[in-house]
Structures are given as C-alpha cells and as structure tokens.
Amino acid sequence: MLDHTTGADLTIDHMRAAHDRIRPHIRCTPVLTSDYLNDLTGAELFFKCENFQEAGAFKVRGACNAVFGLSEEMARKGVATHSSGNHALSLSYAAGRRGIPCNVVMPRTAPQAKKDAVRRYGGTITECEPSTTSREAVFAEVQARTGAEFVHPYNDPRVIAGQATCSAELLEQTGGLDAVVAPIGGGGMISGTCLTVSNLAPETKIFAAEPEQADDAFRSFRAGHIIADDAPETVADGLKVPLKENTWHFVSNFVTDIHTASEQEIVDAMKLTWKFLRVVMEPSSAVPVATILKNPNTFKGKRVGVIVTGGNVDLDKLPWLK
Amino acid sequence: MLDHTTGADLTIDHMRAAHDRIRPHIRCTPVLTSDYLNDLTGAELFFKCENFQEAGAFKVRGACNAVFGLSEEMARKGVATHSSGNHALSLSYAAGRRGIPCNVVMPRTAPQAKKDAVRRYGGTITECEPSTTSREAVFAEVQARTGAEFVHPYNDPRVIAGQATCSAELLEQTGGLDAVVAPIGGGGMISGTCLTVSNLAPETKIFAAEPEQADDAFRSFRAGHIIADDAPETVADGLKVPLKENTWHFVSNFVTDIHTASEQEIVDAMKLTWKFLRVVMEPSSAVPVATILKNPNTFKGKRVGVIVTGGNVDLDKLPWLK
Structure with a gap:
C-alpha cells in the first residue's frame, strides 16, 4: 500500500x-x-x-502498521531491523502477534532490559558495535541471509x-x-x-x-x-x-x-x-x-x-x- | 451527615x-x-x-469526603489525624483544597517522601515513636491543643x-x-x-x-x-x-x-x-x-x-x- x-x-x-x-x-x-x-x-x-x-x-504503533500491512507472501520471510532498543522489541512484538520471524541488529551496549524484551517476544538478536556504521554493516549481512522485509526504525x-x-x-x-x-x-x-x-x-x-x-x-x-x-x-x-x-x-x-x-x-x-x-x-x-x-x-x-x-x-x- | x-x-x-x-x-x-x-x-x-x-x-477519597462534609463551623478549627503516611498527606491535600488547617501525627520513621508531601500540601507534622501506643498518646495532646476535627485514617x-x-x-x-x-x-x-x-x-x-x-x-x-x-x-x-x-x-x-x-x-x-x-x-x-x-x-x-x-x-x- x-x-x-x-x-x-x-x-x-x-x-x-x-x-x-x-x-x-x-x-x-x-x-x-x-x-x-x-x-x-x-x-x-x-x-x-x-x-x-x-x-x-x-514504537509498537509503527511496527504493527508495517507488520500487519505486509502481503502474505512478504510476511512469510519475516521482518528485520536495526534499533537501539524500543523499535527492536516493538517489531518483535508485532511479528510475534502475526506469527512471523523477526531479526534485529542491536548494539551490544543496548540496555539489558530491551534485549531481554526482544527475546521474550521471540525476536532473534545479532549484536553490533554501538555506532551507526557498524550497525548498518551488520544489518546488511543479516538481511542478505534472511531475505526479510526491512522495517527501518523511523525512516x-x-x-x-x-x-x-x-x-x-x-x-x-x-x-x-x-x-x-x-x-x-x-x-x-x-x-x-x-x-x-x-x-x-x-x-x-x-x-x-x-x-x-x-x-x-x-x-x-x-x-x-x-x-x-x-x-x-x-x-x-x-x-x-x-x-x-x-x-x-x-x-x-x-x-x-x-x-x-x-x-x-x-x-x-x-x-x-x-x-x-x-x-x-x-x-x-x-x-x-x-x-x-x-x-x-x-x-x-x-x-x-x-x-x-x-x-x-x-x-x-x-x-x-x- | x-x-x-x-x-x-x-x-x-x-x-x-x-x-x-x-x-x-x-x-x-x-x-x-x-x-x-x-x-x-x-x-x-x-x-x-x-x-x-x-x-x-x-486515601484522598476518604479524606476529601470527611473534609468537604464538615459544616463551616467545624471546618474552621481544621482537621487532625495520625497516620503512617498516605492518610496524613491526603488529609493535608484535602484540607488545603478547602483552605483549612491540618495537623498530623506521624511516626518519626515514616518515609521522608510522605513527610515532604504533607508539608508541601500545608499540613503541620508532630512526630511520635513508631508504635500505636505512642501515636495515640501524642495525638491526644495535639487534638486537645487545636480542637480540630479528628479524621481517623480508617475507623x-x-x-x-x-x-x-x-x-x-x-x-x-x-x-x-x-x-x-x-x-x-x-x-x-x-x-x-x-x-x-x-x-x-x-x-x-x-x-x-x-x-x-x-x-x-x-x-x-x-x-x-x-x-x-x-x-x-x-x-x-x-x-x-x-x-x-x-x-x-x-x-x-x-x-x-x-x-x-x-x-x-x-x-x-x-x-x-x-x-x-x-x-x-x-x-x-x-x-x-x-x-x-x-x-x-x-x-x-x-x-x-x-x-x-x-x-x-x-x-x-x-x-x-x-
């Protein structure tokens, strides 16, 4: 849409x-x-x-809009994102409600509470260094591997x-x-x-x-x-x-x-x-x-x-x- | 009433x-x-x-019901109570809204946050020891001195x-x-x-x-x-x-x-x-x-x-x- x-x-x-x-x-x-x-x-x-x-x-608002707006075919490969925290766990939450996979790249320095929540909602975390450059590089690898739909945290x-x-x-x-x-x-x-x-x-x-x-x-x-x-x-x-x-x-x-x-x-x-x-x-x-x-x-x-x-x-x- | x-x-x-x-x-x-x-x-x-x-x-519910139910004559002398905390600050809040005095007896061990709130709402604190016996004794003295209407915290x-x-x-x-x-x-x-x-x-x-x-x-x-x-x-x-x-x-x-x-x-x-x-x-x-x-x-x-x-x-x- x-x-x-x-x-x-x-x-x-x-x-x-x-x-x-x-x-x-x-x-x-x-x-x-x-x-x-x-x-x-x-x-x-x-x-x-x-x-x-x-x-x-x-962030559940944007995450749910993206996840529930996907066609069945797109949804099958799941969603992926990078995020310092709340978008990661919100996208995991939204994906969990739709029953599709969610891969997130998070800086290793992200708050433990946010990492725990991602895992609780069924998201899979790949860690990166706490810089935009590292985050984008690690994410490119994850997306290439999974073919998941990228849901950027804000852009x-x-x-x-x-x-x-x-x-x-x-x-x-x-x-x-x-x-x-x-x-x-x-x-x-x-x-x-x-x-x-x-x-x-x-x-x-x-x-x-x-x-x-x-x-x-x-x-x-x-x-x-x-x-x-x-x-x-x-x-x-x-x-x-x-x-x-x-x-x-x-x-x-x-x-x-x-x-x-x-x-x-x-x-x-x-x-x-x-x-x-x-x-x-x-x-x-x-x-x-x-x-x-x-x-x-x-x-x-x-x-x-x-x-x-x-x-x-x-x-x-x-x-x-x- | x-x-x-x-x-x-x-x-x-x-x-x-x-x-x-x-x-x-x-x-x-x-x-x-x-x-x-x-x-x-x-x-x-x-x-x-x-x-x-x-x-x-x-406790603001009970305190407001007591304070706003007083006749003008009774209200003039204010209200008084003893309380471990929330009734004290709630009665002070209610009395403050009606513009009448509030005297409270609090155990000296009561949380500082609750004592601070009583004072913020304009209540006057008299401290007692942290026992029911001491509280009731100190309260009797305060009430005798002020003539205020006693609003018990629960009874x-x-x-x-x-x-x-x-x-x-x-x-x-x-x-x-x-x-x-x-x-x-x-x-x-x-x-x-x-x-x-x-x-x-x-x-x-x-x-x-x-x-x-x-x-x-x-x-x-x-x-x-x-x-x-x-x-x-x-x-x-x-x-x-x-x-x-x-x-x-x-x-x-x-x-x-x-x-x-x-x-x-x-x-x-x-x-x-x-x-x-x-x-x-x-x-x-x-x-x-x-x-x-x-x-x-x-x-x-x-x-x-x-x-x-x-x-x-x-x-x-x-x-x-x-």
Missing part, C-alpha cells in the same frame, strides 16, 4: 488507515496530569503515556504513519492543545506528530526535545540540512540516531523549534516525573519535561501535550543512583 | 453521596492491564491505579464511604469482575470495597492481601475477633496498623479470604509490576500481586480487579537495591 511512498507523500489518510489496521494490537493509552508539575512549569501538561503499551513504547513511511496515530488519540483525548512536545532521535515520533497535527490541528505548535550530547537534529534544524553524528553518548539511549530523508521532510517543514537539555537536566526531569506523575519512563521520555522546565516562557499558560515515549528501564541501574 | 453512624450503618447511598461530594477533588483513575502479567498469573488482571491521584493514594465511616467510591469506578470501568484484591492494613480500603461490591456486585469475591510480618488481620479473620499488634515491621509501611470496630464489621462479614506474602515476595512483586505495568507503586500496593502469584488456583481464569493503592515512594531507597 505504501510502496514508492516517501515521507512527503504521506497524507492524513495514511494515518487513518494505519489506525484502523493497528487498533486490535495496540492500546489507546491514557493521558495523565499532575497539578504539581503544572504549578512547577506554569503550563497545563497532558502526558500521553505510551510507556503503557504492552511492549512499553509508542519508513509505514512506521511514520503508525507513530502518527499517537497524537490523533492525544488530540481527541484532550480536546485540543496549544503545543505538543516529543523527544527527537531519528525523528519517527516527531514526524508522525507533524503528519497528524499539521492536518488536524494546524494551529498547534510542535516542539522537539533533544539531549545536548546528541543534538544533531538541533544542529540540522538550524543549518537547514541533515547533520549526522556517529555514536553520540547520552543517558537518553533512544535518541542517539540521526535524521534521515523521510523524517527530515517533517522536521524541516513542520517543527516549530527544537530545544535541548543537558544530561543532568534529563535525569532530574526523569526522577521528578517518576515522583509526581508516578510512571516508569525512560530517560529519553524525560527530555521533553527537561526542555519545558528550561524554556518556561515558551510554555507558560499553554495547554501542552507531552509524549511519554517509553518505559523500558533497567530498574537495577537508575541514573540518579550512581 | 454521618454523625452517630457506624460501619454497620453505612449504605450504598453513603458511597453515592461521597462520590458526588468528592468528584471535583479527585481523579477517576485509569485501569491498566498487562498481557505479560496475565500470562504469568493465568488471570485477567485489572489494575485500578490510585497511585495516579494527585496526592498519590486512594471513620466518612472515610470508609469515601474509599468505597474507588471500586464503584472499577466495576464500571471493567464491566464486572469475578474478584477484587486490595491490601489490608487498618482495613479502610477493604471496608469501602466491601460496602460497594457487596451492594453492586454481590457475586464478586473480595480478597484482602497482607504482609506475613504484619498479619494481624489474617489472624483476626481466623480467630473471629480483632487481634492487634503494636508496631510490626514490614517493607509495606502502609499496612502496619490494626483493624478497628468499623472496619472489622466489613472484614468479618464480607471478605472472602485474606492471603499473606513474605517480605521478599512483596519486593519481587513490586519490581515485577514496575517493570511490566510501568507504574511507580508502593510496597503496600504490591502485596495483592504477591498473593495472586502465590495462590494461582484461586485466581486462574478469573477477571480480577487489583487496587494499586499508592505511589509515594522514596526513589533513592528502592527495596530491591539494598
């Missing part, structure tokens, strides 16, 4: 078709609020808790259309927002957010939140072209990958601004949200809260949606307990 | 009146599910997440009627259950659950879950009369207090059974739920999951509501990281 489609070709109907396709396999996650965090930020925050997806991340219109369903729910659940803030790594969630929000709520601003130590999207946005870093280091392990052409389309055309936060600010925001929202969220998911706290004038008095992207955390290694 | 009412006098109309009174001040918390935890237990579990109340515990029909609103929401949100499991300390939540469930869903079984190391309700239930322990020690800090006459009425007449769990089983269940449900819950809230895992034949194949009672945890002192 999405053959020969690029990010630029995606329409709101692709999001709607994705939503119909994946609805039996995902949760319409709840939106939580905290008076305390509202007082602290001066904004009215609406947390869309994608950490409550069964696989613990919004895939099927994936972007799936992620776009999240903000459709958020807009409906909240009855409208002044702004949405989501983390940015490769840009899959932000692109899906742009697709939905620019069509259904064009007056709503879209902010991306990125770690200072992996600020390639921030620099790309300022420069007007993609700048890619190989293997940046940040506690927000889901946000290390660079933009690609399909996500750059959305970032360059629809994002209002990109804000960054330091490692300490991310960890502080994570602990703060665990304490007052009482949800288990990943460091990557704390970056939006960190940037909202850091840019009070942008968000004060506004109704702000915050995408809590995932909750797959190693509970034995919490970053504030080092 | 509830003058001269005892536990035995409470009717479902008291619950309904409480719900109408407190609705502007509480959240109708979401019900979460986990395929993983369902597979593990063989049951279909519905987690009613009271940890997502602003004050982080179901108060206004409080029980408030807690009863939780399972009314749970029954409606799930469309019916075979069983409900809630932790038992003093018995406020279990009594409210009994009030609602015995009236609205009399075929639904009611199980209480208690730490082995503070198993006074379990022994009371077997003996047929209240047995009180002074100062038992358990990681489930909310469950150390004994039953009293108003809660004993419900426990002795409506509870199907009481199950217990060891300290290690409670901590394991807590970590398991954080990992797979991705919510921050207290040790006390993990006791139901521990007892469900321990009694599979009781719950297998059943639709089971689980009350997640609270989420006020010291994130610097997690019990599995010792």
Whole structure:
C-alpha cells in the first residue's frame, strides 16, 4: 500500500488507515496530569503515556502498521531491523502477534532490559558495535541471509504513519492543545506528530526535545540540512540516531523549534516525573519535561501535550543512583 | 451527615453521596492491564491505579469526603489525624483544597517522601515513636491543643464511604469482575470495597492481601475477633496498623479470604509490576500481586480487579537495591 511512498507523500489518510489496521494490537493509552508539575512549569501538561503499551513504547504503533500491512507472501520471510532498543522489541512484538520471524541488529551496549524484551517476544538478536556504521554493516549481512522485509526504525513511511496515530488519540483525548512536545532521535515520533497535527490541528505548535550530547537534529534544524553524528553518548539511549530523508521532510517543514537539555537536566526531569506523575519512563521520555522546565516562557499558560515515549528501564541501574 | 453512624450503618447511598461530594477533588483513575502479567498469573488482571491521584493514594477519597462534609463551623478549627503516611498527606491535600488547617501525627520513621508531601500540601507534622501506643498518646495532646476535627485514617465511616467510591469506578470501568484484591492494613480500603461490591456486585469475591510480618488481620479473620499488634515491621509501611470496630464489621462479614506474602515476595512483586505495568507503586500496593502469584488456583481464569493503592515512594531507597 505504501510502496514508492516517501515521507512527503504521506497524507492524513495514511494515518487513518494505519489506525484502523493497528487498533486490535495496540492500546489507546491514557493521558495523565499532575497539578504539581503544572504549578512547577506554569503550563497545563497532558502526558500521553505510551510507556503503557504492552511492549512499553509508542514504537509498537509503527511496527504493527508495517507488520500487519505486509502481503502474505512478504510476511512469510519475516521482518528485520536495526534499533537501539524500543523499535527492536516493538517489531518483535508485532511479528510475534502475526506469527512471523523477526531479526534485529542491536548494539551490544543496548540496555539489558530491551534485549531481554526482544527475546521474550521471540525476536532473534545479532549484536553490533554501538555506532551507526557498524550497525548498518551488520544489518546488511543479516538481511542478505534472511531475505526479510526491512522495517527501518523511523525512516519508513509505514512506521511514520503508525507513530502518527499517537497524537490523533492525544488530540481527541484532550480536546485540543496549544503545543505538543516529543523527544527527537531519528525523528519517527516527531514526524508522525507533524503528519497528524499539521492536518488536524494546524494551529498547534510542535516542539522537539533533544539531549545536548546528541543534538544533531538541533544542529540540522538550524543549518537547514541533515547533520549526522556517529555514536553520540547520552543517558537518553533512544535518541542517539540521526535524521534521515523521510523524517527530515517533517522536521524541516513542520517543527516549530527544537530545544535541548543537558544530561543532568534529563535525569532530574526523569526522577521528578517518576515522583509526581508516578510512571516508569525512560530517560529519553524525560527530555521533553527537561526542555519545558528550561524554556518556561515558551510554555507558560499553554495547554501542552507531552509524549511519554517509553518505559523500558533497567530498574537495577537508575541514573540518579550512581 | 454521618454523625452517630457506624460501619454497620453505612449504605450504598453513603458511597453515592461521597462520590458526588468528592468528584471535583479527585481523579477517576485509569485501569491498566498487562498481557505479560496475565500470562504469568493465568488471570485477567485489572489494575485500578490510585497511585495516579494527585496526592498519590486512594486515601484522598476518604479524606476529601470527611473534609468537604464538615459544616463551616467545624471546618474552621481544621482537621487532625495520625497516620503512617498516605492518610496524613491526603488529609493535608484535602484540607488545603478547602483552605483549612491540618495537623498530623506521624511516626518519626515514616518515609521522608510522605513527610515532604504533607508539608508541601500545608499540613503541620508532630512526630511520635513508631508504635500505636505512642501515636495515640501524642495525638491526644495535639487534638486537645487545636480542637480540630479528628479524621481517623480508617475507623471513620466518612472515610470508609469515601474509599468505597474507588471500586464503584472499577466495576464500571471493567464491566464486572469475578474478584477484587486490595491490601489490608487498618482495613479502610477493604471496608469501602466491601460496602460497594457487596451492594453492586454481590457475586464478586473480595480478597484482602497482607504482609506475613504484619498479619494481624489474617489472624483476626481466623480467630473471629480483632487481634492487634503494636508496631510490626514490614517493607509495606502502609499496612502496619490494626483493624478497628468499623472496619472489622466489613472484614468479618464480607471478605472472602485474606492471603499473606513474605517480605521478599512483596519486593519481587513490586519490581515485577514496575517493570511490566510501568507504574511507580508502593510496597503496600504490591502485596495483592504477591498473593495472586502465590495462590494461582484461586485466581486462574478469573477477571480480577487489583487496587494499586499508592505511589509515594522514596526513589533513592528502592527495596530491591539494598
């Protein structure tokens, strides 16, 4: 259905078709609020808790859209991907629900919790070095061997259309927002957010939140072209990958601004949200809260949606307990 | 309204009146599910997440019912209580919303997170030793000095009627259950659950879950009369207090059974739920999951509501990281 489609070709109907396709396999996650965090930020925050997806991340949306959109013939050889974590386990989860094989290439440094989840869902892991170059080389070998359908973690219109369903729910659940803030790594969630929000709520601003130590999207946005870093280091392990052409389309055309936060600010925001929202969220998911706290004038008095992207955390290694 | 009412006098109309009174001040918390935890237990579990109340515990329901039910004249002198934690901060929260003073007596060993929350909501803390005897003695002095209205953490029909609103929401949100499991300390939540469930869903079984190391309700239930322990020690800090006459009425007449769990089983269940449900819950809230895992034949194949009672945890002192 999405053959020969690029990010630029995606329409709101692709999001709607994705939503119909994946609805039996995902949760319409709840939106939580905290008076305390509202007082602290001066904004009215609406947390869309994608950490409550069964696989613990919004990435099941895109993964399910890709997996359940395959023809019977394509599905037979299974799917394959490379991912720092949540896409790997989400694709394994989606493939498991369809009963087809899933091969994933993961950096050997990926969190143990995420590797464990991939295996629990029946995925097969091949490890690589923690750099984009190594990951792509190892992946080429795996794909050649299996003939599986490649589902890129974010640079895939099927994936972007799936992620776009999240903000459709958020807009409906909240009855409208002044702004949405989501983390940015490769840009899959932000692109899906742009697709939905620019069509259904064009007056709503879209902010991306990125770690200072992996600020390639921030620099790309300022420069007007993609700048890619190989293997940046940040506690927000889901946000290390660079933009690609399909996500750059959305970032360059629809994002209002990109804000960054330091490692300490991310960890502080994570602990703060665990304490007052009482949800288990990943460091990557704390970056939006960190940037909202850091840019009070942008968000004060506004109704702000915050995408809590995932909750797959190693509970034995919490970053504030080092 | 509830003058001269005892536990035995409470009717479902008291619950309904409480719900109408407190609705502007509480959240109708979401019900979460986990395929993983369902597979593990063989049951279909519905987690009613009271940890997502602003004050982080179901106790805001009873506290708000008591505080907002006071006449203007009574309210002027404020409210007072003794509590190991969540009732203290919930009563402070409720009093703060009405703009009246709140005095609480807390054991000096109470978790710092709970003391901090009481102060954040404007409550005044007087510390006592961690025993029922010391707590009651110090409280008598505080009440004599302030003339405040005593709102007992659980042995108060206004409080029980408030807690009863939780399972009314749970029954409606799930469309019916075979069983409900809630932790038992003093018995406020279990009594409210009994009030609602015995009236609205009399075929639904009611199980209480208690730490082995503070198993006074379990022994009371077997003996047929209240047995009180002074100062038992358990990681489930909310469950150390004994039953009293108003809660004993419900426990002795409506509870199907009481199950217990060891300290290690409670901590394991807590970590398991954080990992797979991705919510921050207290040790006390993990006791139901521990007892469900321990009694599979009781719950297998059943639709089971689980009350997640609270989420006020010291994130610097997690019990599995010792």
